[in-house]
Amino acid sequence: xxxxxxxxxxxxxxxxxxxxxxxxxxxxxxxxxxxLKPGQRAAATKGTLLLTDNTGALTRIMVPAISYTTDICxxxxxFYVTRIDxxxxxxxxxxxxxxxxxxxxxxKG
Numbered sequence: 715x716x717x718x719x720x721x722x723x724x725x726x727x728x729x730x731x732x733x734x735x736x737x738x739x740x741x742x743x744x745x746x747x748x749x750l751k752p753g754q755r756a757a758a759t760k761g762t763l764l765l766t767d768n769t770g771a772l773t774r775i776m777v778p779a780i781s782y783t784t785d786i787c788x789x790x791x792x793f794y795v796t797r798i799d800x801x802x803x804x805x806x807x808x809x810x811x812x813x814x815x816x817x818x819x820x821x822k823g
Contacts, residue, residue: 724799735789738796742788755797757783762803776802 729736740758744750765778783797 721800724797727794727796730787730790730792731794732792733787733790735787737788738785739788740785755783756785757796758786758793759784764803775804779803 738756741750741756744756750756760783761781763780763782765780779801781799781801781803782795784793785796786793
């Protein structure tokens, strides 16, 4: 990435970074069970990382965050990120005032 170039969100990773397969364990299992609706995303895990290091002192309700989803390659078993997005999350409504959301600085909010 160039120095002045901004990252574009959402970032989609459709293929396994190791073997290149596009078959995913969780996604395929949910499709087979007809539990995945068209346009709906499947994920082995989902997470949110706050883009701030001091949520206790924040007076605003919304803070910037990165969210991600993961799945497992059905061919080689690699656990990898399938989507990354940037958004705003509410500390007042999520995870006990943000105290359980990890931040990118290594602690919890």
